Amino acid sequence: MKFSERLYQELQPIWRKNHAHPFVQGIGDGTLEKEKFRFFMVQDYLYLIDYAKLFALGAVKATDVETMGRFASLLNSTLNEEMSLHREYAKKFDVTEEEFAKATPSPTTLAYTHYMLHVGQNGTLADLVAAILPCMWSYWEIGKELNEIPGANENEFYGEWIQMYSSKEFGQLAIWCIDLLDQLTTELPEKDLKRLEEIFLNTTRFEYMFWDMSYNLAMWPTDE
Numbered sequence: 001m002k003f004s005e006r007l008y009q010e011l012q013p014i015w016r017k018n019h020a021h022p023f024v025q026g027i028g029d030g031t032l033e034k035e036k037f038r039f040f041m042v043q044d045y046l047y048l049i050d051y052a053k054l055f056a057l058g059a060v061k062a063t064d065v066e067t068m069g070r071f072a073s074l075l076n077s078t079l080n081e082e083m084s085l086h087r088e089y090a091k092k093f094d095v096t097e098e099e100f101a102k103a104t105p106s107p108t109t110l111a112y113t114h115y116m117l118h119v120g121q122n123g124t125l126a127d128l129v130a131a132i133l134p135c136m137w138s139y140w141e142i143g144k145e146l147n148e149i150p151g152a153n154e155n156e157f158y159g160e161w162i163q164m165y166s167s168k169e170f171g172q173l174a175i176w177c178i179d180l181l182d183q184l185t186t187e188l189p190e191k192d193l194k195r196l197e198e199i200f201l202n203t204t205r206f207e208y209m210f211w212d213m214s215y216n217l218a219m220w221p222t223d224e
């Protein structure tokens with residue numbers, strides 16, 4: 001069995017919880033309060049900045065030119081295309097450029113991104129890929145599931161988001177990352193696979209926490 005298949009099977013219970021989260025369901029049926037999505041967009045922008053750094057670290061750790069090139073092009077498209085698309089999309093929710101510039105990370109955003117950066121800096125390339133994969137894979141799965149709900153991808157506010165994450169291009173990116181993890185793990189002993197599984201489990205848990213934080217508009221409790 002491929003390592004990705006093992007991960008998929010073992011983590012189904014958490015993936016089901018991610019999909020069932022009221023934030024995700026609210027995007028699907030269009031009932032999610034704009035305020036919550038707005039909060040999500042600002043925190044997600046900060047998340048993307050650090051996520052881009054993981055692509056840079058991936059290019060450093062890769063051992064072949066093709067993989068280096070893939071990471072380099074992901075770094076470029078995230079920084080020079082996706083971030084501006086993100087700011088454009090956020091205008092629907094009245095998020096201003098100034099708000100993005102001034103935003104500070106919530107405890108969950110900080111914990112999630114710093115965990116990935118720690119693994120990316122200190123671990124192997126397989127560790128790094130295990131850390132970043134749940135982000136891509138779970139958004140693709142969620143995008144596809146929500147895309148099946150009649151009318152969801154035409155919703156004035158959330159439709160484009162669903163279209164983006166259920167798209168073929170996005171799916172190809174997720175598949176590239178899944179295949180890379182499978183390639184990097186074919187010869188690894190069980191001890192290493194267990195460590196990678198733990199990393200994948202942790203960022204899968206953080207994905208849930210990111211929805212939950214956004215749903216509850218959770219910033220630092222001491223600042224309230």
Ligand SMILES: Cc1ncc(C[n+]2csc(CCO)c2C)c(N)n1
Binds near residue numbers: 137
């Ligand atoms: C919390 C959170 N998790 C996953 C994603 C999805 N995502 C972020 S970067 C990237 C790779 C290509 O740019 C993908 C799929 C998100 N936006 N926010």
